[in-house]
Amino acid sequence: MTTVRVLLADDEHLIRGALAALLALEDDLVVVAEAATGPEALAMARAHRPDVAVLDLEMPGADGVSVATSLRAELPGCRTMIVTSHGLPGHLKRALAAGVRAFVPKTVSARQLAGIIRTVHAGNRYVDPELAADAISAGDSPLTARETEVLELAADGAPVAEIAERASLSQGTVRNYLSAAASKLGAENRHAAVRLARQRGWV
Amino acid sequence: MTTVRVLLADDEHLIRGALAALLALEDDLVVVAEAATGPEALAMARAHRPDVAVLDLEMPGADGVSVATSLRAELPGCRTMIVTSHGLPGHLKRALAAGVRAFVPKTVSARQLAGIIRTVHAGNRYVDPELAADAISAGDSPLTARETEVLELAADGAPVAEIAERASLSQGTVRNYLSAAASKLGAENRHAAVRLARQRGWV
DNA sequence: CACTGCTCATGACAAACGTCATGTGATGAG
DNA sequence: CTCATCACATGACGTTTGTCATGAGCAGTG
Incomplete structure (x- = not known):
């Protein structure tokens, strides 16, 4: 069994701590670092080189997508995924364009999230079905x-x-x-x- | 030792579940009900009569403050507290006016939250110091x-x-x-x- | 009772805005 | 090369705002 080294970045301490606790219950997942801001997330990633970075979309300093973009350049081996409360179609597109492997709303359960982390680590992608439908029906921006x-x-x-x-x-x-x-x-x-x-x- | 019966209401499953797990670690706290929407929170409160209701501010159906208002009328023995990601001064005022006993941002840790739940149960109030400062400096709305x-x-x-x-x-x-x-x-x-x-x- | 503050109204003027016609270059597709 | 599209511009037109003066009715306060 391979263990997955996870970086958790979320500015809400309540969620981050709770999440860390719940993911710790999974034998194959280990949270190697936590961060509360965008820049902190980058620094932690450099220091701990996680397999998967779970990033909140809205963080002080730099949002999840820009952190993902930087990570993609600096640590190509690190898979990134975005977790968010507000599932706007445009965000999803920006995230996928930045090379993010998964985009999930915070309405999923911790167990599901653990599954998605495994999926991402295995090299696959995951997008919340409902968000995907919204994004498709919303279509592209008609603006120049x-x-x-x-x-x-x-x-x-x-x-x-x-x-x-x-x-x-x-x-x-x-x-x-x-x-x-x-x-x-x-x-x-x-x-x-x-x-x-x-x-x-x-x- | 008295045990405190807690109702958890938050539309983000990730947070609610995680929170429930962390609060379960505290000997004197027991989560007797969970809800994902405003109306559901009311229904659960009626059915389980918790000592303290921990309400998310932004929920579908009815927001935390209006749930608190209803609870105050229906179950005067149930203390209410609001947890939120966005700490706007105006929200804090509305909450306090609705008889809410505590107003905390999601940046606190689970341990702190447990402490605040005990504080509230003991009949005291708690307001995050930073939010309180903001609210005071922001002042009242000058609008009629x-x-x-x-x-x-x-x-x-x-x-x-x-x-x-x-x-x-x-x-x-x-x-x-x-x-x-x-x-x-x-x-x-x-x-x-x-x-x-x-x-x-x-x- | 006088006074103040809120509500609601009207009319008028200047500034800001939305819309349209029209034109020029650049760029990229066929 | 031609045609379409985008970027950018100008000028002109009518409409929508922002602002101000002014006034009336009504509440609450001292």
Whole structure:
């Protein structure tokens, strides 16, 4: 029997500790390191070289996906998986693009999670069926790169003038992109467009 | 030694299960029921009459605070406490107003949580020191009831006409309230105002 | 009772915004 | 090479906001 060396990264102590305890019950899994932030997770991974890194999506410092991206470059032998409370389709896509091997919501049980860790360690992938269905039905973002960029800058309610300056575009161009984005998303105005794009994980 | 009968409510199976396991390690705590949604938590509480109800703030169906409110009315002997990932000052205030005895972030350890459960059972209160500091420094919402109501309706980017209709107000009045709210919050426009109010838990 | 603060309204003006027509370059597919 | 698409721009138009002045009714407080 091979034992799987696991890194746990989650900023919620309650979950991390509890998870460590539950995974310890599995004979073939051993938690070799824990981290509460993105940078800490990277440092721990370098120091302990785990087989599988279980990363929370939302962490201070750097989110799970960017940690996964760094790990992929630095420790190719380390498989990564993302655990999250908010299962947005866009996040799933970003994660898979970053080479993450599994994407699971926190609604699974610890036993299931243990199974998924084994699956990942064996070189396979796992995606929560429900999230996968959402992601497929949600489809790809219809927005062009610039439209997305401008929409992001509009996300905190900034006026057009400010967006134009930050994007180094003319105000007219910004309005055009915003208008295009809103109509593509079927929104009445840019603010509603921002909301929709967020919901679908496109921003 | 008295044993404390605990109800656990959290929609994230991973956390709930793990938590149950860790609390089971404490001799004087026994988890008598678990729930994944607000309504389920209420039903379980009625059936099992726990001493302390540990409620997640964000749950499908009904959030932790409204569950606490119902419990207070139905089972006055049952002490309630809220556990949450997002520690917004406004939530803390709402919770305390609803008679919740403790408000803790998920960044505490299971051992600490066990201690807090005992504290609550003994009839005392507990509020995370950092959250308390935030809540005090954040202060009360400067918005009047109507301003808050209108701002909430504006939250999804709806145009003034729609807000006016839904609030049964004239468009001019809506603009006045929105303008007042934005200036009280120091925001450039209503959308930024919505963001700020959300951050501080005032919507 | 006077005063203050909240609610609700109207009207008016300037600024910001949404939309459309139109045009130029660049890039990539056929 | 041609055609479509994207990036970027301008100017113009009408609409939607933000802001301000002003006022009326109604509650609670001193």
